[in-house]
Amino acid sequence: xxxxxxxxxxxxxxxxxxxxxxxxxxxxxxxxxxxxxxxxxxxxxxxxxxxxxxxxxxxxxxxxxxxxxxxxxxxxxxxxxxxxxxxxxxxxxxxxxxxxxxxxxxxxxxxxxxxxxxxxxxxxxxxxxxxxxxxxxxxxxxxxxxxxxxxxxxxxxxxxxxxxxxxxxxxxxxxxxxxxxxxxxxxxxxxxxxxxxxxxxxxxxxxxxxxxxxxxxxxxxxxxxxxxxxxxxxxxxxxxxx
Amino acid sequence: xxxxxxxxxxxxxxxxxxxxxxxxxxxxxxxxxxxxxxxxxxxxxxxxxxxxxxxxxxxxxxxxxxxxxxxxxxxxxxxxxxxxxxxxxxxxxxxxxxxxxxxxxxxxxxxxxxxxxxxxxxxxxxxxxxxxxxxxxxxxxxxxxxxxxxxxxxxxxxxxxxxxxxxxxxxxxxxxxxxxxxxxxxxxxxxxxxxxxxxxxxxxxxxxxxxxxxxxxxxxxxxxxxxxxxxxxxxxxxxxxx
DNA sequence: GTCATAATACTTGTATACAAGTTAAACAAG
DNA sequence: CTTGTTTAACTTGTATACAAGTATTATGAC
Numbered sequence: 001x002x003x004x005x006x007x008x009x010x011x012x013x014x015x016x017x018x019x020x021x022x023x024x025x026x027x028x029x030x031x032x033x034x035x036x037x038x039x040x041x042x043x044x045x046x047x048x049x050x051x052x053x054x055x056x057x058x059x060x061x062x063x064x065x066x067x068x069x070x071x072x073x074x075x076x077x078x079x080x081x082x083x084x085x086x087x088x089x090x091x092x093x094x095x096x097x098x099x100x101x102x103x104x105x106x107x108x109x110x111x112x113x114x115x116x117x118x119x120x121x122x123x124x125x126x127x128x129x130x131x132x133x134x135x136x137x138x139x140x141x142x143x144x145x146x147x148x149x150x151x152x153x154x155x156x157x158x159x160x161x162x163x164x165x166x167x168x169x170x171x172x173x174x175x176x177x178x179x180x181x182x183x184x185x186x187x188x189x190x191x192x193x194x195x196x197x198x199x200x201x202x203x204x205x206x207x208x209x210x211x212x213x214x215x216x217x218x219x220x221x222x223x224x225x226x227x228x229x230x231x232x233x234x235x236x237x238x239x240x241x242x
Numbered sequence: 243x244x245x246x247x248x249x250x251x252x253x254x255x256x257x258x259x260x261x262x263x264x265x266x267x268x269x270x271x272x273x274x275x276x277x278x279x280x281x282x283x284x285x286x287x288x289x290x291x292x293x294x295x296x297x298x299x300x301x302x303x304x305x306x307x308x309x310x311x312x313x314x315x316x317x318x319x320x321x322x323x324x325x326x327x328x329x330x331x332x333x334x335x336x337x338x339x340x341x342x343x344x345x346x347x348x349x350x351x352x353x354x355x356x357x358x359x360x361x362x363x364x365x366x367x368x369x370x371x372x373x374x375x376x377x378x379x380x381x382x383x384x385x386x387x388x389x390x391x392x393x394x395x396x397x398x399x400x401x402x403x404x405x406x407x408x409x410x411x412x413x414x415x416x417x418x419x420x421x422x423x424x425x426x427x428x429x430x431x432x433x434x435x436x437x438x439x440x441x442x443x444x445x446x447x448x449x450x451x452x453x454x455x456x457x458x459x460x461x462x463x464x465x466x467x468x469x470x471x472x473x474x475x476x477x478x479x480x481x482x483x484x
Numbered sequence: 485g486t487c488a489t490a491a492t493a494c495t496t497g498t499a500t501a502c503a504a505g506t507t508a509a510a511c512a513a514g
Numbered sequence: 515c516t517t518g519t520t521t522a523a524c525t526t527g528t529a530t531a532c533a534a535g536t537a538t539t540a541t542g543a544c
Contacts, residue, residue, distance in 0.1 A: 018496095018497065018498090019497080019498070020497090020498095053498075054498055054499040054500070055498095055499085055500085056497075056498055056499065056500090057497080057499095075505090075506070075507090076506065076507070
């Protein structure tokens with residue numbers, strides 16, 4: 001068995017994470033990047049030895065991934081589901097659903113602090129672009145949307161976000177790493193869309209919000225093809241064995 | 243420590259559940275029934291000895307409850323959050339959100355099979371009423387809504403349901419046990435509302451669906467007071483110790 | 485009495501051990 | 515060669531052991 005697969009998930013995002021979360025994060029991004037094929041089977045013992053941990057954290061990881069619908073737990077072994085194009089579409093359905101819900105609440109609130117917070121995050125994103133740091137950029141991008149959702153103080157809507165977040169995070173991360181290499185110009189547009197989003201919140205303009213939301217989706221949606229290509233790049237020099 | 247608290251969660255729903263799921267189900271319904279007060283702390287060891295299992299399944303249970311926002315995992319011990327009135331309102335926000343989404347999909351589909359399935363479930367509900375079996379009734383009631391949501395074959399919407407289901411299930415269960423004792427006439431109305439819902443799906447009538455959905459909410463919403471009263475009933479003869 | 489420090493009794497996270505069950509393979513009979 | 519049975523190697527779920535860290539309590543100096 002080759003252990004040559006490099007770690008894809010950023011180490012600095014795992015500061016005080018347990019071993020289980022680490023394993024889950026790494027497995028998740030590998031599945032989304034296509035390094036672990038849909039349909040393949042994972043066993044606790046196999047993963048435990050592969051990641052040099054005991055079965056306890058592996059069990060924890062598998063439970064997490066099962067809750068995210070990335071694997072299905074069966075009698076013997078967990079079968080990898082991965083992300084089909086349908087799944088990615090579904091994720092955007094849910095994002096649209098919760099972000100429009102959030103916006104309906106936002107228009108009844110004072111959004112001054114939120115706008116300030118979002119502006120700060122956007123500045124951070126610009127810095128990340130300037131220094132070509134895909135990981136930092138992705139982090140701030142995810143944070144941007146999380147900040148919006150958190151602002152309405154709705155614990156169940158936020159739960160939905162918490163479930164969606166890990167998958168989305170990996171998706172964005174892979175997509176952004178790709179763009180920093182090959183489509184650097186995209187970021188002008190991405191930044192502009194986020195500015196639009198902030199403006200929509202500031203002006204409480206529903207139409208503008210929906211517009212920027214859809215543009216934002218198109219951004220990531222359009223990058224799905226990049227994603228599939230990335231699978232080839234990531235798997236270069238890996239699939240020698242097995 | 244008193245071990246005198248009777249088990250609230252139906253045994254027959256735990257056929258092939260693991261010890262962890264059993265503990266989670268029982269803790270969940272106790273929290274929702276108010277037998278475990280919000281703010282109290284749970285520790286793994288304490289729960290392990292209380293339920294006569296080891297820490298492994300208890301850890302599993304706590305993870306599940308944390309994902310449902312019923313407890314918050316902290317450094318030392320898990321603090322019980324329970325269900326405030328705000329939380330219950332939030333749950334209905336989410337139900338409204340996903341069921342209207344589902345309906346928008348349904349109107350574009352052939353719903354013949356679904357209507358048949360729902361009719362069957364409704365018949366089951368009627369039998370449960372006839373035999374005054376609150377647990378059976380609750381089971382079929384939850385199944386009714388699950389069947390609708392499942393029918394559009396949208397895995398992420400279904401994930402949201404899966405997260406919501408356990409809490410809702412306990413909520414309905416407690417509410418229905420109450421009504422079978424004290425408000426038996428309510429069931430005529432509940433059955434009628436479900437008939438309306440089926441009719442809305444059959445006719446693909448948005449307005450009727452929204453109407454019956456709201457009525458359905460009012461049914462459970464109105465029973466929240468019952469819920470608080472139930473906490474007194476359940477806790478009769480229990481709080482002797484501690 | 486008050487404050488600082490040390491000891492103790494908790495806590496969680498991880499590793500390992502064991503039991504029960506399932507799959508798959510080996511093997512024998514026809 | 516096919517079929518049926520037994521054996522062996524897996525699997526998961528649970529219990530237990532251990533290490534590292536945290537809160538609390540006890541202790542002692544002032």
